[in-house]
């Protein structure tokens with residue numbers, strides 16, 4: 001049976017989730033708001049604009065359009081200062097081997113990320129050429145938990161939605177995969193990813209499980 005595999009980027013392929021957290025924490029500091037790791041879970045998989053809106057909401061602040069844009073640009077610049085240092089050593093454990101296995105079998109592999117920086121990061125860590133399709137924050141109109149990003153990815157690789165497996169580290173992403181009628185595999189904490197069909201700590205634990 002033909003199957004397709006869709007990977008989230010941040011927190012699944014590379015550990016950029018901690019860079020997003022550090023950058024948003026600095027933005028929150030500026031707004032005199034303490035961004036805790038627990039609240040940060042709600043920002044994972046969420047677009048840049050939606051993330052800033054959530055932080056402003058939690059902080060009980062409203063800002064002008066100009067200030068909003070300035071905060072978003074500043075966050076991204078700070079985030080990119082971490083990303084600049086990344087190399088292939090920053091690929092999360094077992095990910096490269098797993099994608100290589102899929103390619104050897106002949107299964108198509110797609111990216112389904114909310115990040116506008118996704119192509120650049122994939123190139124930086126040397127994985128860009130392994131993907132048959134890349135769907136990122138530049139090509140979607142509706143953010144996770146809307147299934148749009150994964151549905152476009154499935155279409156691009158020519159695989160039926162129900163035959164796709166999605167790897168996600170975020171609550172919003174798991175909900176998006178479920179809404180797309182795909183098999184949802186959570187990477188991380190069962191407490192956070194309770195809606196996923198499966199949850200694993202990392203790809204070393206997934207090994208050659210093809211779902």
Ligand code: B16
Nearest residue numbers: 009010044045048113114115116117
């Ligand atoms: P950017 P993913 C998401 O990527 C991140 O989880 C989320 O924290 C971030 O705000 C979002 O991308 C937008 O990223 O600011 O780089 O466009 O997990 O969907 O790969």
Ligand code: MG
Nearest residue numbers: 008010011169
């Ligand atoms: Mg993610």
